[in-house]
Amino acid sequence: MKRLASLLFVSVFAGAITLGAYKLFFEKDNFTIISQDNGSSNSVFNTNYTPTSASGSGINEVDFTMAAENTVNAVVHVMNITLSKGPTSIFDFFYGSSASAVPQVGTGSGVIISSDGYIVTNNHVISRANQLQVTLNNNKTYNAELIGADPNSDIALIKIDTDEKLPYLAFGDSDQTKIGEWVLAVGNPFNLTSTVTAGIISAKARNLGKNQSFIQTDAAVNPGNSGGALVNTNGDLVGINTAITSQTGSYVGYSFAVPSNIAKKVIQDILEYGNVQKGFMGIRPAPVNTRDAIEKGINNIDGVYIEFIEDESAAQEAGIEIGDIIKKVDEIVVHKYPDLTGYLSTKRPGDTLDFVIDRKNEILHIPLTLKERQTLVVPEMGLEVKNLTAHDKKVYKTKTGVKIIGVPERYRGYGLSEKVIVKIDDIEIGNIDDAYNAFGGISKYSKTVITMLGSNGERDRLIFQ
Known part of the structure; x- marks a missing residue:
């Protein structure tokens, strides 16, 4: 028994000597001492040990089924x-089309x-x-x-029209959607049954060339999906799938949806008024990515730099000035022009908004009440016209009419700029809506008589055919 105890002691002692020798001569230090002195040159990386939430985890932990x-x-x-x-055929030319x-x-x-x-x-x-x-x-x-x-x-x-009650979707608040949020694109492109694809919101307030404000997503959307639903994981409608960007005409990773707040407002206007009621503030932003913007130092401004303000517009009446930078509207942060136009598209004339303005590094809160549109481009001829201001009515000695402020290249030689249109054929023109409807009724196969006033009160008649 004593011999067995001696062997056990010798074994433990030998193991201790071997481990100590390895720690002393072979093992290298695997720790670093980081000084708390802020002036130290050591690189310090902060680590977040907060557990991830299920809503932000991988795709396998997100349930799209509901x-x-x-x-x-x-x-x-x-x-x-x-x-x-x-x-x-050639016979249609002689005998008429059949x-x-x-x-x-x-x-x-x-x-x-x-x-x-x-x-x-x-x-x-x-x-x-x-x-x-x-x-x-x-x-x-x-x-x-x-x-x-x-x-x-x-x-x-x-x-x-159907006798049965149909399933329908409720509108969600597209302003509250976030980049990185999971969404589903649902469409019925092949008249089979509805199809579902999943992705995330890649960007918001995307502009595709006409100052629109789209939600960008990487959920697969193909041409037949146009008009389908973009929904969040609660099943709320946050967008109407509209467009893709692709050289092949098929989905390659980019698709766009009209935000639900814009779609909802358009639908409400159609049902209540028969047309879309648009509220305008009457500004023009400075273009970015131009030599002029770079020279002025406004190319990289975070916000919307105001370059022009229309007379008697909502912006002018609110006290907004040229050179102001729009930073925020109500609770919407404005980084670029589509942020602004997207939010304004959800409002109507008469709505009052709170604008946060940067004026020469001074932050101002300015309430602004939107007004009806004062300018538009009429169909057929493409003239840009505006409603008359009080000053215009005094100068041109008229109470009605619209002023031409933009002329397409093909009509530049007719002296139309700055003239006031008061009549088209026998139709009296009172405002831009009258002008839009009258020009929309022009026939390409008959002559049109446009009655105009000059700044000295002379009356001209131009015949177009």
């Missing part, structure tokens, strides 16, 4: 049937927004339609009626 179930039955297939003349109308079919998606059959889709999905048909996710097909459309926002409202 949002998909709540959405697919409210997304429909929209078929647009247009009639166009068939090919003509070609019959040929139906052409375009397709897209739509979103049911009320149980009684109102459906929102894209304007480009239903434009020039002679007949509209809607197929639900249960494969029932109905004829649809166009209620109204807004080409500027690419939003249209159609309706189907």
